[in-house]
Amino acid sequence: MSDPTKILLSEKDMPRQWYNILADLPNGMRPPLHPGTGKPVTAEDMSAIFPMNLIEQEMSSQRWIDIPEPVLEKLFMYRPSPLVRARNLEKALGTPAKIYYKNEGVSPAGSHKPNTAIPQAYYNKVFGTQRLTTETGAGQWGSALSFACQQFGLECKVYMVRISFDQKPFRKLMMQTWGATCVASPSTETQAGRAALARDPNTPGSLGIAISEAIEDAVRTPHTKYSLGSVLNHVMLHQTVIGLEAQKQMAMVNAYPDIVIGCAGGGSNFCGIALPYVCDKIHGKTVQVIAVEPAACPTMTRAPFVYDFGDTAMTTPLLPMHSLGHSFMPPAVHAGGLRYHGMAPIVSQLLLDKLIEARAYPQLKCYAAAMLWCRTEGFIPAPETSHAIAVAIDEANRAKEEGKEKTILLCWSGHGLMDLKGYDDYLGGRLRDFELPQEEITKALDEIKDYPKP
Numbered sequence: 001m002s003d004p005t006k007i008l009l010s011e012k013d014m015p016r017q018w019y020n021i022l023a024d025l026p027n028g029m030r031p032p033l034h035p036g037t038g039k040p041v042t043a044e045d046m047s048a049i050f051p052m053n054l055i056e057q058e059m060s061s062q063r064w065i066d067i068p069e070p071v072l073e074k075l076f077m078y079r080p081s082p083l084v085r086a087r088n089l090e091k092a093l094g095t096p097a098k099i100y101y102k103n104e105g106v107s108p109a110g111s112h113k114p115n116t117a118i119p120q121a122y123y124n125k126v127f128g129t130q131r132l133t134t135e136t137g138a139g140q141w142g143s144a145l146s147f148a149c150q151q152f153g154l155e156c157k158v159y160m161v162r163i164s165f166d167q168k169p170f171r172k173l174m175m176q177t178w179g180a181t182c183v184a185s186p187s188t189e190t191q192a193g194r195a196a197l198a199r200d201p202n203t204p205g206s207l208g209i210a211i212s213e214a215i216e217d218a219v220r221t222p223h224t225k226y227s228l229g230s231v232l233n234h235v236m237l238h239q240t241v242i243g244l245e246a247q248k249q250m251a252m253v254n255a256y257p258d259i260v261i262g263c264a265g266g267g268s269n270f271c272g273i274a275l276p277y278v279c280d281k282i283h284g285k286t287v288q289v290i291a292v293e294p295a296a297c298p299t300m301t302r303a304p305f306v307y308d309f310g311d312t313a314m315t316t317p318l319l320p321m322h323s324l325g326h327s328f329m330p331p332a333v334h335a336g337g338l339r340y341h342g343m344a345p346i347v348s349q350l351l352l353d354k355l356i357e358a359r360a361y362p363q364l365k366c367y368a369a370a371m372l373w374c375r376t377e378g379f380i381p382a383p384e385t386s387h388a389i390a391v392a393i394d395e396a397n398r399a400k401e402e403g404k405e406k407t408i409l410l411c412w413s414g415h416g417l418m419d420l421k422g423y424d425d426y427l428g429g430r431l432r433d434f435e436l437p438q439e440e441i442t443k444a445l446d447e448i449k450d451y452p453k454p
């Protein structure tokens, strides 16, 4: 009998621990710095916005961290997620390569994001937090956190960038369905919001403004904390269930990937699939690990490794990362989740250590790849996910040219059923690629040239 197409784990085989790469990094990591003092931030500094149990995780270098039982119980609602062999795509490409994808689109919110939203809501609940605030762009993170808060009986307040709030009502409706309050940002409810509205009453808003509103709300409201869906170490940690499951599933068909691929906005789904394999690589295995970003927001491929703020409003600590500068405004590509000026410090360090490699792809090529995927494998991917698909197709074609039976694994980070507007624009011939002139990068980087150097 031939190998199965879907490789499914039972709940008892679900990983019971998260993997922490900080225990294995060959050169360690630079600490985040307090922007005022230039000294490493302390747990105390972070306690105004995060609960202490998550701060401990953020700073931990313990290799394996137990997944609490109540978190496992919630993850079981959709995990373990399927590993699927993309046989129809392989056939269409005529490639000798085997392509496997880890389907993270099966969660209630439709992406990998609940993998961290659930533990973050849980740890806040245990800590005594009653309410969480966050920001959201296109709404993927806001919907994931709304779902998780609802599961643990926490209130949730989401500041959603005005332009998405108006143009993409469906994610907002998901948040409301799960009991969260979602307001357009800038709002009149915070000083940061009112100041932005005073500057420009018709502003479309920005992620930077939404972050400052969410943080201001968390700092000033009793029993309220703030939550972030990517970039930070504890988020990467929570996502490692993806790669740990994939390792078990690949072993069930006696396979091991030659190439592991993930798209990277802040870096969390990429880390989720990649970190357990990077661990293997550090310990001697041969495996190529590729992170892919949009050419319109080339953080890993064209930005330097610097200390910069995680947000446009300059409220976070200075993070050691590849950054285009916190004031950099990426062009409006449809892959909203990949439009971030920085990159997770963990991903940035792995790039420096040459344990992973990075590529930048233009959006038309990614939509073409997504189209081929939809017409072979059926499931409609998120525009972010299409970047990983495009790299997988390129690698499968290369394997064909070289006559090699490569094994490719990609993280299918989410479905695109809430993003059909992008498909409409692509099918209607209205999409274009953006050239990003060097001057624009230089301009945003100029603003941070006097910051401490990592």
Ligand SMILES: *Cc1c(COP(=O)(O)O)cnc(C)c1O
Residues within 6 Å of the ligand: 111, 112, 113, 140, 141, 229, 230, 231, 263, 264, 265, 266, 267, 268, 269, 270, 337, 338, 382, 384, 385, 413, 414, 415
């Ligand atoms: C948010 C999102 C991303 C990008 O975020 P990362 O933290 O880089 O994973 C990618 N794919 C989907 C489907 C998303 O929702």
